[in-house]
Amino acid sequence: MAKQVSIITFTGRLGNLIGYSRNGQHFLRSMPAIVRQTAATRRAAQRFGMASKKAALIRSAFSGKLNVCGDSGHINRLTSALIPSAGKDISSITGFRFNRHMGTDSLLTSAPKLSRSGILHIPPQVIPNT
Structure with a gap:
């Protein structure tokens, strides 16, 4: 790991170098020559990627509009x-709590439904003032 100290810093790939930022400082590392991944590791990484995209969508839907502040x-x-x-089954987040006081049950008065085609439908509802 090399620290970038020049005036021009970068993040991302540049040839076989990868630039990244951590805690406000920029660093470089070289790309690995070989990445060994089993089929199970690859599936786990794909599941994590899908779940993290869905979680980001859920967080962005609640954070800016409803004044919901999560804990750390x-x-x-x-x-x-x-x-x-x-990320395919929404029942796994039933009862999820953003913090000690605010859960999805207090925000959604009627439950969302997942169609067979995989589309999430949230019925119109009155959202309480938070």
Whole structure:
């Protein structure tokens, strides 16, 4: 890991170098020559990716519009709740709580439904002032 100290710093790939930022400082590392991944590891990574995309969508839907403030662990808890179902089954987040006081049950008065084609339908509802 090399620290970038020049005026021009970068993140991303540049040839076989990868630039990244951590805690406001920029670093470089080289790309690995070989990545060994079993089929199970690849499937786990894909499930994690799908779950984390779904969790990001859920967080963005609630955060800006409803004044819901999560505690420090809500991001990991939400992603972990979605991983077993790979983000396909919404029942895994039933009863999820953003913080000690605010759960999905207090925000959604009528339950969302997942169609057979995989489309999530949230019926119109009155959302209480939070």
